Amino acid sequence: xxxxxxxxxxxxxxxxxxxxxxxxxxxxxxxxxxxxxxxxxxxxxxxxxxxxxxxxxxxxxxxxxxxxxxxxxxxxxxxxxxxxxxxxxxxxxxxxxxxxxxxxxxxxxxxxxxxxxxxxxxxxxxxxxxxxxxxxxxxxxxxxxxxxxxxxxxxxxxxxxxxxxxxxxxxxxxxxxxxxxxxxxxxxxxxxxxxxxxxxxxxxxxxxxxxxxxxxxxxxxxxxxxxxxxxxxxxxxxxxxxxxxxxxxxxxxxxxxxxxxxxxxxxxxxxxxxxxxxxxxxxxxxxxxxxxxxxxxxxxxxxxxxxxxxxxxxxxxxxxxxxxxxxxxxxxxxxxxxxxxxxxxxxxxxxxxxxxxxxxxxxxxxxxxxxxxxxxxxxxxxxxxxxxxxxxxxxxxxxxxxxxxxxxxxxxxxxxxxxxxxxxxxxxxxxxxxxxxx
Amino acid sequence: xxxxxxxxxxxxxxxxxxxxxxxxxxxxxxxxxxxxxxxxxxxxxxxxxxxxxxxxxxxxxxxxxxxxxxxxxxxxxxxxxxxxxxxxxxxxxxxxxxxxxxxxxxxxxxxxxxxxxxxxxxxxxxxxxxxxxxxxxxxxxxxxxxxxxxxxxxxxxxxxxxxxxxxxxxxxxxxxxxxxxxxx
Numbered sequence: 207x208x209x210x211x212x213x214x215x216x217x218x219x220x221x222x223x224x225x226x227x228x229x230x231x232x233x234x235x236x237x238x239x240x241x242x243x244x245x246x247x248x249x250x251x252x253x254x255x256x257x258x259x260x261x262x263x264x265x266x267x268x269x270x271x272x273x274x275x276x277x278x279x280x281x282x283x284x285x286x287x288x289x290x291x292x293x294x295x296x297x298x299x300x301x302x303x304x305x306x307x308x309x310x311x312x313x314x315x316x317x318x319x320x321x322x323x324x325x326x327x328x329x330x331x332x333x334x335x336x337x338x339x340x341x342x343x344x345x346x347x348x349x350x351x352x353x354x355x356x357x358x359x360x361x362x363x364x365x366x367x368x369x370x371x372x373x374x375x376x377x378x379x380x381x382x383x384x385x386x387x388x389x390x391x392x393x394x395x396x397x398x399x400x401x402x403x404x405x406x407x408x409x410x411x412x413x414x415x416x417x418x419x420x421x422x423x424x425x426x427x428x429x430x431x432x433x434x435x436x437x438x439x440x441x442x443x444x445x446x447x448x449x450x451x452x453x454x455x456x457x458x459x460x461x462x463x464x465x466x467x468x469x470x471x472x473x474x475x476x477x478x479x480x481x482x483x484x485x486x487x488x489x490x491x492x493x494x495x496x497x498x499x500x501x502x503x504x505x506x507x508x509x510x511x512x513x514x515x516x517x518x519x520x521x522x523x524x525x526x527x528x529x530x531x532x533x534x535x536x537x538x539x540x541x542x543x544x545x546x547x548x549x550x551x552x553x554x555x556x557x558x559x560x561x562x563x564x565x566x567x568x569x570x571x572x573x574x575x576x577x578x579x580x581x582x583x584x585x586x587x588x589x590x591x592x593x594x595x596x597x598x599x600x601x602x603x604x605x606x607x608x609x610x611x612x613x614x615x616x617x618x619x620x621x622x623x624x625x626x627x628x629x630x631x632x633x634x635x636x637x638x639x640x641x642x643x644x
Numbered sequence: 645x646x647x648x649x650x651x652x653x654x655x656x657x658x659x660x661x662x663x664x665x666x667x668x669x670x671x672x673x674x675x676x677x678x679x680x681x682x683x684x685x686x687x688x689x690x691x692x693x694x695x696x697x698x699x700x701x702x703x704x705x706x707x708x709x710x711x712x713x714x715x716x717x718x719x720x721x722x723x724x725x726x727x728x729x730x731x732x733x734x735x736x737x738x739x740x741x742x743x744x745x746x747x748x749x750x751x752x753x754x755x756x757x758x759x760x761x762x763x764x765x766x767x768x769x770x771x772x773x774x775x776x777x778x779x780x781x782x783x784x785x786x787x788x789x790x791x792x793x794x795x796x797x798x799x800x801x802x803x804x805x806x807x808x809x810x811x812x813x814x815x816x817x818x819x820x821x822x823x824x825x826x827x828x
Contacts, residue, residue: 351729354673362670403673406732406765414763417755418747418787440751547673582683584701586671593698598685602698626671628683635676 213319219244222273226514234517243514247273248319251513254340255279256329256356258305260493261346261382263295264502266309269344270317272510277313278340280325280332281306286454292495329355337377338363342509345381346502350409353381354547357394357402361548362624364397369551371397378519380508382501387529389497391504392539393512393519396548400522400539403547408539412489427477430469431486434462453488462487500526544633552624552639557614559642563594564610570627578629585625587618594625614640674730678702681769691773702726705740708777709827714805715780718743718812719827722754722776724769734763737772741825744811746783746794750820754779755789792818 228239253274255265258281269277285293285300285308295312296305306324313322325332329352337343337359347353356379365375379394381402394401419425420432439451444461452458463483470478484490504524511517523539543549557565563583570581582596594617595606609617619625621642628635671679682701685693694705706722720743725736737759738752747755756775758767788794797804807817814824 350732351727354732355728358670358672409732411763412733414760416757416761416787417753417759418789421749421753421755421789422791436753437749437751546676550670580683582679584671584675584679591671591675591699591701593701596683596698598683599693599695601693602682602695605698624670626676626679628680630684635680637670637676 219248219273225516232517234515237516239516243516244273247513248275250276251342252276252278252340253509253513254337254343255346256343256352257281257346257348258293258295258309258324259283259289259346259348260292260495260498261384261502261505262305263293263309264499265344265346265382265505266295266313266322268502268506269509270313270320270322272506274509274513275320277320278323278325279306279309280327280329281309282326282328292493292498329359334359334363340377342512343377343379344505344509345379346505347381347383350406353383353402354406357396358547360394360396361401361550366551369553371551378512380505380512382505384493384497384501385491387494387497387527389501389526390524391501391508391520391526392523393508394522398541400541401545401548404542404545405523405539424469424473424475427466427470427475427479427482428486430466430473430475430478431462431483433469434465435487438465451487453484459484459487497526497528500528546634549634550637552637554641555625555638556641556643559615560613562611562613563617566614566625567595567610570629576631578627578631581627581629583625583627585619585623587623592618615642672728674726674728675701677731678726678769684768685770685773687770687773688777691777702730706773706776708780710777710780713781714783714808715743715745715812717827718780718825720780720825724772726769731765731767734759734767735769735772737776742811742822743825744790744793744808744817744820744822745779746785746788746790746797747779749789753789755787757787 222244226239226243227241229237251274253269253276255262255269255277258266258279262279262281266277266279281304283305284302285296285305287301290296290298295309300308304326306326310322310324313320343356343360345353345356360377360379363375363377365372376395376397379396380391381394382391383389415429415432420429420436424430424433435451439462443449445458451462459480463478463480466478466483470476504520508520511519520536521538524534524536527533541548555566555569566583567581570576570578580597582598583594585592585594593602593606594609596602619640621640623640625638625640626635627638678701687693690709690711692707694707695701696703702725704724706724708720708722710716710718719741721740723738723740727733727736737754739748739754740752742750754776756779758772758775783797785794785797793804793807796807811817811822812824812826814822
């Protein structure tokens with residue numbers, strides 16, 4: 207094999223070549239087969255997998271066996287005994303080692319030529335320069351917050367030239383999620399199709415019991431456990447001042463379990479168990495290995511389609527449910543016109559190098575196309591939020607008033623800086639991009 | 645359709661070509677939303693906010709000084725903690741002033757439906773502030789957190805009024821001592 211490195215054996219990519227080197231009845235009409243596509247996948251295409259858990263293990267396996275070789279994986283977690291039934295890249299001996307490293311070692315040993323780079327980190331530990339290097343990002347996450355963070359990241363990587371999106375700045379994000387027998391997979395082309403925040407209302411709201419029910423009229427075992435969590439823990443501080451509940455500490459769960467049982471006895475409620483306590487405290491949702499396998503396979507297929515352009519990607523949201531028979535449906539989630547995350551096309555604002563903040567405020571108020579009333583302006587400076595000027599709260603107005611005569615550069619605002627401006631005249635905060643005139 | 649393969653031909657190693665977007669991550673959706681909420685705060689004259697750090701819009705205090713009802717002339721402080729899940733998740737609100745109130749317990753937990761089971765992302769910081777203000781005008785004995793106070797309010801309005809005043813002036817109601825919280 208002249209083109210795919212020394213680790214390949216004859217016929218290794220035979221089946222994939224059939225897809226990528228010729229046309230076919232199911233291929234995209236514009237698709238032109240060529241050996242270069244596989245070359246690109248094997249040697250250039252960089253994929254980032256977020257999460258090395260139930261979905262992550264499946265996704266890594268799928269990618270490695272479909273011809274992706276440059277794969278990075280991030281996970282902040284370590285291997286736990288309860289993972290082993292479905293997170294098949296981990297063994298007993300790996301317990302308490304970090305998932306990203308164990309998963310990468312396994313795949314690299316098993317699949318010749320594959321180079322998985324592990325990152326035992328939080329997604330928040332990396333900045334845009336890290337995320338920008340990838341062609342495709344696949345998320346196997348278990349939290350809404352992490353999804354929204356990644357969504358915000360891929361959106362902030364978009365580049366607009368005079369309000370027109372530069373397509374080469376788009377990094378497709380494939381997101382998988384499962385909950386028991388239900389799951390979904392979706393393809394997000396940031397800036398072009400519906401993003402996580404466009405469809406935020408699709409996430410089931412967190413179950414929160416009314417405070418007074420927990421306090422005085424419990425009816426369910428869950429109410430008793432919540433009571434201990436919300437009221438007794440902060441009162442009795444069983445493990446010392448400022449020690450919060452650690453769902454992974456069996457002593458904490460045991461304590462909560464016993465207290466919850468006392469309370470359940472008082473109200474004659476049945477069903478408080480150690481497992482349920484753990485479930486309520488950690489908000490555990492049972493994981494089903496086969497659901498993870500289906501959703502991950504879909505995610506990998508989408509990555510394959512995007513990387514090779516051999517076929518249209520999923521458009522754009524697939525739901526899957528095999529609680530009772532097998533149901534699946536795909537529809538096009540719509541981009542929200544006023545999505546706070548992705549409707550933002552940063553508008554350029556040009557100022558002279560020696561302009562002061564007052565000039566900026568005046569411009570926001572007086573410009574014919576803006577006509578703002580009381581703009582509140584914040585920016586991220588050196589990774590920290592900074593309130594530049596805001597009038598609505600008297601204390602903030604007093605303190606930030608001092609910024610008005612300062613030069614923009616003095617306030618730490620650099621060329622290309624994004625400014626967040628909120629005003630009654632717009633439904634969402636608006637993002638401006640500061641440009642210094644030369 | 646987006647042709648990733650062709651697009652990326654121009655930038656071989658995946659390095660972003662040309663003018664890069666800023667090297668700072670954009671403000672999070674939670675941050676954008678709270679900026680909007682705070683810059684549009686429209687408070688009744690009985691309410692005021694305090695921001696210990698003007699750059700941190702996610703953590704602040706609300707002071708309520710009711711000008712009518714049982715709690716007239718009291719001064720009550722609430723802490724607001726807005727998390728990264730905002731507005732999908734409600735902010736965490738605690739009452740920092742000890743108060744004799746059917747819907748607020750002595751630990752500062754507040755029973756207000758929109759803070760928990762009825763929270764919706766369309767609600768704002770302003771809605772919560774109005775909700776809290778309403779609790780002082782119309783304490784609700786139906787959903788009690790402080791059961792004793794609720795029972796008194798239900799059975800003897802006059803006694804409830806006296807208890808509230810006693811607690812705000814500083815002193816014992818039953819076995820519980822309340823710090824003075826009448827405004828100076």
